[in-house]
Amino acid sequence: MGSTLNVPLHVKYIQSLGENKDDLIYHMTAHLRMNAVYWGLTALCVMKDKDALNREEMIDFVMSCWDEKTGGFSPHPDHDAHLHPTLSAIQILIMQDALDRVDIPRVVKFILSLQQESGVFAGDEWGEIDTRFLYCAVNALSLLGHLHELDVEKTVGYIRRCRNFDGGFGNREGAESHAAQVFVCVAALAILDRLDEVDQDTLAWWLAERQLPSGGLNGRPEKLEDVCYSFWVLSAMSILNKIPWINADKLTAFILSAQDPDHGGIADRPGDQPDVFHTLFGVAGLSLLGYPGLDDLDPVYCMPASLIESKGLRKGWTALPRKASV
Amino acid sequence: MHGVKRVRYSREALAAHKERERAKLKEFQGLTAEVLSRKKGNDFDKESFELTTRLLHVNPEFYTVWNYRRRILLNGIFPTSTPVQINDVLSDDLSLTTTLLKQHPKVYWIWNHRQWCLRQVPDGPTDADPNGWRQSYWNKELFVVEKMLEVDPRNFHAWTYRRIVLENMPVKRPELSELAYTKRKIEANFSNFSAWHQRSKVLSSLWESGKRDKFKSIEEELDLVKNAMYTDPGDQSVWLYHRWLISLGDSKSVVDREIQSIEELLEEQPDSKWCMESLVFYKRLLLRSYGESLADEDRRKLASDCEELLVNLQRVDPDRKQRYMDLSQHKL
Numbered sequence A: 001m002g003s004t005l006n007v008p009l010h011v012k013y014i015q016s017l018g019e020n021k022d023d024l025i026y027h028m029t030a031h032l033r034m035n036a037v038y039w040g041l042t043a044l045c046v047m048k049d050k051d052a053l054n055r056e057e058m059i060d061f062v063m064s065c066w067d068e069k070t071g072g073f074s075p076h077p078d079h080d081a082h083l084h085p086t087l088s089a090i091q092i093l094i095m096q097d098a099l100d101r102v103d104i105p106r107v108v109k110f111i112l113s114l115q116q117e118s119g120v121f122a123g124d125e126w127g128e129i130d131t132r133f134l135y136c137a138v139n140a141l142s143l144l145g146h147l148h149e150l151d152v153e154k155t156v157g158y159i160r161r162c163r164n165f166d167g168g169f170g171n172r173e174g175a176e177s178h179a180a181q182v183f184v185c186v187a188a189l190a191i192l193d194r195l196d197e198v199d200q201d202t203l204a205w206w207l208a209e210r211q212l213p214s215g216g217l218n219g220r221p222e223k224l225e226d227v228c229y230s231f232w233v234l235s236a237m238s239i240l241n242k243i244p245w246i247n248a249d250k251l252t253a254f255i256l257s258a259q260d261p262d263h264g265g266i267a268d269r270p271g272d273q274p275d276v277f278h279t280l281f282g283v284a285g286l287s288l289l290g291y292p293g294l295d296d297l298d299p300v301y302c303m304p305a306s307l308i309e310s311k312g313l314r315k316g317w318t319a320l321p322r323k324a325s326v
Numbered sequence B: 001m002h003g004v005k006r007v008r009y010s011r012e013a014l015a016a017h018k019e020r021e022r023a024k025l026k027e028f029q030g031l032t033a034e035v036l037s038r039k040k041g042n043d044f045d046k047e048s049f050e051l052t053t054r055l056l057h058v059n060p061e062f063y064t065v066w067n068y069r070r071r072i073l074l075n076g077i078f079p080t081s082t083p084v085q086i087n088d089v090l091s092d093d094l095s096l097t098t099t100l101l102k103q104h105p106k107v108y109w110i111w112n113h114r115q116w117c118l119r120q121v122p123d124g125p126t127d128a129d130p131n132g133w134r135q136s137y138w139n140k141e142l143f144v145v146e147k148m149l150e151v152d153p154r155n156f157h158a159w160t161y162r163r164i165v166l167e168n169m170p171v172k173r174p175e176l177s178e179l180a181y182t183k184r185k186i187e188a189n190f191s192n193f194s195a196w197h198q199r200s201k202v203l204s205s206l207w208e209s210g211k212r213d214k215f216k217s218i219e220e221e222l223d224l225v226k227n228a229m230y231t232d233p234g235d236q237s238v239w240l241y242h243r244w245l246i247s248l249g250d251s252k253s254v255v256d257r258e259i260q261s262i263e264e265l266l267e268e269q270p271d272s273k274w275c276m277e278s279l280v281f282y283k284r285l286l287l288r289s290y291g292e293s294l295a296d297e298d299r300r301k302l303a304s305d306c307e308e309l310l311v312n313l314q315r316v317d318p319d320r321k322q323r324y325m326d327l328s329q330h331k332l
């Protein structure tokens, strides 16, 4: 499986994703296309090979997904707009320095229209609510420079009501803590400069206990390890400045063992089929763990750290220092 | 993608696999093009409705098609239907989602559609009983969700949905039955953290409404947890729950008693990390909250116990060594 990260092979894997147009799975996942482009591009940025995908084609694709009626982005032309692909679209355009293509006030209006009385956000007009969507809104508004239009108290109030006795957060009021929801709530609070809402000792303990003997991290007590939690758990830990509370070497080895040595890409766990989602969250985890040769990733926005810093948006997180060699 | 094994195909197998996929792909693409073009044309007829059924069977994650289906119902089908007919259509759609959830229990979009259908149920069956249909649906929902939790007692979606069902039933179920339900789940498996979590929510609500005495139920809960600790001391769930219970009270004697009982367990299980972790936490809690009332000698003893436990923890749980070192550094 390899004890080092096979960067050239993963770059090739990401490039190949757009070429599998006779694959059923490619078409069946069209509803995630915008997210997938964001996952691929961000993984390439972390691996310092951003230009491996064609910039113009990418920007054209993103703009072809803008829905003039709602002001949001859809994941694929002719699909309906939704908050999640809208965040991905904005992240892509910022990484490609093409935000000037966007009608920012209309996108902002779309995002703000989805906030509910309770403070949480719906994903679209059909009303599914989730702290994931709250994070999408906060992140996107911040990137667009329109956070001042958000009712911060109302938003923070909702996150507070999602906090559980274990220090974690659920996907809505009353729901059990889950690492992915912990990430979205903690990162949203970081963007809003409201980390005082977090019971940091209890939460950091809960997060540290997510590491299993295999080195991998799980998302809830007594569940299996999975590479994507390398990001959900680790990003929250880095925001709380607690990455040293787990065994970084073992987690690094676990992520590396989930690489597909033949075709590239990283899977949820060793021996499984890779996908672009786990490829991003695998390399994102490795970046936070100080793996040599990678670029710094900002765990709050899940975008290149230098870019976030240049926009003046960097928060007080810490990753492990970048190693010089394996 | 989760839990899909990587398979290495031979060249021939790969070609055969591609061939099989090609037919499926052609069907899926044809159907997608047809449905999306009807959607663009705001076509809300019965035929379009049937096409969305076919497409959603092939790909229940295609959320745009669920949206279109709801638009057809709202704009094409409901306006020309009687309440009885609307009720029948919704009942069919609920069956559709039941079928799909059996194959795809973790697809959010199916759960969403199910909830939407339930919100659309009209008043009926009679003017005298306007909540009759709704109540019988929600009762059935509770049954469905219990079935799902029997198959997978940790299914995140099912638990979330369970809370939605309990909130939406026109005639609410007494919270005490929910409390009993979580107890059954916990006793079936002490590691079911989802059930412990749900229990924490139900109890909080019962305390708030005054239906349960907080002090008395904390004592009962501590009994339940003790039982769990002795059955499976290696499981984090019970310890998390225990810590929560202790944090709610303000009683030195309870903390003293719990420390003593954990120390007894530690004697039986000398390397139990959870026992040690919890002892450090509660001993520090004593120092922090009741330090001034303690004799110097007792204070010193508690502090040195913690030091010793933290050294042992570094040994039994080396992956989290730094945390124990940090705790040691941070004197109270």
Ligand SMILES: [Zn+2]
Residues within 6 Å of the ligand: A226, A227, A228, A229, A268, A278, B002
């Ligand atoms: Zn995963």
